[in-house]
Amino acid sequence: MEIFVDNLGKRYNREWIFRSLNFEFKAGSRIAITGSNGSGKSTLIKILCNYLSPSEGTIKFTKDQSVVDKDSVQLSFSLVAPYVNILHEFTVVEMLTFHRKFKSSTYTTEEILQKSNLQGASHKIIEELSSGMLQRLKLSLVFFFGAEVIFLDEPTMNLDQKNVVWYEDQINSLNSNQTLIVASNQEREYTFCDQILNIEDFKH
Numbered sequence: 372m373e374i375f376v377d378n379l380g381k382r383y384n385r386e387w388i389f390r391s392l393n394f395e396f397k398a399g400s401r402i403a404i405t406g407s408n409g410s411g412k413s414t415l416i417k418i419l420c421n422y423l424s425p426s427e428g429t430i431k432f433t434k435d436q437s438v439v440d441k442d443s444v445q446l447s448f449s450l451v452a453p454y455v456n457i458l459h460e461f462t463v464v465e466m467l468t469f470h471r472k473f474k475s476s477t478y479t480t481e482e483i484l485q486k487s488n489l490q491g492a493s494h495k496i497i498e499e500l501s502s503g504m505l506q507r508l509k510l511s512l513v514f515f516f517g518a519e520v521i522f523l524d525e526p527t528m529n530l531d532q533k534n535v536v537w538y539e540d541q542i543n544s545l546n547s548n549q550t551l552i553v554a555s556n557q558e559r560e561y562t563f564c565d566q567i568l569n570i571e572d573f574k575h
Contacts, residue, residue, distance in 0.1 A: 372434045372447055372519045372550065373398050374419055379428035381414055388414050389573040392428070398519075399547055403561035404554040406570035412554035413452065415570060416524050419552065420450055434519075449474070449513040452524035452554075459498035463489055463508060466497060474516035487511040488537070502529035507537070514541040521545070524554040535559065 373396060380390035388411040396402060396419070404412050417423035418430065421441055432439040439447075457466060467480045476483070484490040487507050492500060500508065506529045513521055527535050542563055545551070553561040561567075 372432060372439065372444075374520070374550075375431045375433070376419075377429045377431075379415075379418065379425050379430065381411070381418065381423075382426045387426075387575050389570055390427070390575040392573045394568060396520075396550060396552060398550055400566060401551045401561075401564040402553070402566045402568060403564040404552065404568050404570055405556055405561075407556060410574075411570045412556075413454070413524055416450070416452065416522050416552070416554045420448055420522055421445055446473070447519040448522065449516065449518035449520075450522040450524070451509045451513050451526055452522070453528060454524075455509075457497060457509065457512070459496070461497055462494050463497065463500070464493045466508065466512075470512050470516060474512075474518065476516045478515050483511055483515045486515060486541075503531060503534060506530055507534060510538065510541065514545065518549065520550040520552065522552050522554075523560070525557075525560070526553065526555070527557070527560050539563075 376392055376394050379392040381388045404415055406412050414423065418425050421444055432441065432444045458469065461469060464480060467483055478486065484493050489504060489508060492504055497505065497508070510526065527538055530538060553564060555561050
């Protein structure tokens with residue numbers, strides 16, 4: 372899937388967060404959205420995910436050169452971000468089972484638990500997980516389930532060095548046809564990216 376943005380801009384009240392942004396997110400590309408804290412990285416991610424509307428400009432989604440309807444495009448996306456919550460009253464197994472209703476996976480639940488090193492917490496209620504385990508679970512819902520475009524906003528938040536290595540290993544295992552868009556100001560989170568979009572280049 373490709374994402375085209377044309378003269379994209381977003382403002383809150385009278386302040387423009389960014390403006391006149393033109394970019395093509397090609398299928399299979401690895402792109403980092405960089406900038407200082409509060410610069411608008413997360414805002415752009417939300418617009419690209421179709422969770423937030425731009426103040427000006429247009430965004431278009433295409434697949435095999437055909438336009439994809441905006442109302443259905445989110446089924447092809449997966450997002451990990453600090454502002455995205457999951458169902459904390461579920462156990463880990465229940466969350467994986469529930470997620471499978473919306474996204475397909477080539478792995479069994481047991482395999483996902485092993486790959487994410489969460490087998491010891493499989494029947495824990497999510498709200499009882501440590502911050503690191505919760506982040507691994509969120510990432511597992513992206514890495515081990517099908518998505519054409521993966522959005523990662525501060526993906527190694529709450530991960531220690533051992534699990535940062537785990538994150539890097541999972542990135543390297545993804546299908547090369549999947550598009551990865553990472554919002555971060557920490558280089559370790561996007562060393563695999565081949566393009567960088569600095570949101571501060573579009574300040575007005």
